[in-house]
Amino acid sequence: MSRGKSYAIEAVQAVVAVLGGVVGGVPLISYVNQKNHGALFDFLFGHLSGALAYAVPIAVSVAAIAVILLLERPRKQALVR
Numbered sequence: 001m002s003r004g005k006s007y008a009i010e011a012v013q014a015v016v017a018v019l020g021g022v023v024g025g026v027p028l029i030s031y032v033n034q035k036n037h038g039a040l041f042d043f044l045f046g047h048l049s050g051a052l053a054y055a056v057p058i059a060v061s062v063a064a065i066a067v068i069l070l071l072e073r074p075r076k077q078a079l080v081r
Contacts, residue, residue: 002078013068020064030055050060 023044027037031053037045043055 002080003050004021006075006078008048008080013071016064016067016071020061020068024057024059024064028054028061031057 023041027041031037037048037053037057041057048056
């Protein structure tokens with residue numbers, strides 16, 4: 001039973017990692033190279049410029065990393081039980 005919980009947590013971590021990359025990392029790199037975040041980012045956050053154009057994708061990426069790290073402890077505890 002515990003291993004199943006561990007797998008569920010890993011699945012959530014994977015989804016968060018993909019979303020963090022798609023909504024945070026890729027738009028940041030795109031904005032640096034082309035000054036355009038992309039359609040999905042603009043749909044979610046609107047068209048941003050100036051410092052917010054850099055800050056929001058970085059904040060999304062940092063939030064995704066934080067969620068992954070916060071879920072790591074319960075995942076490891078599920079494996080021990």
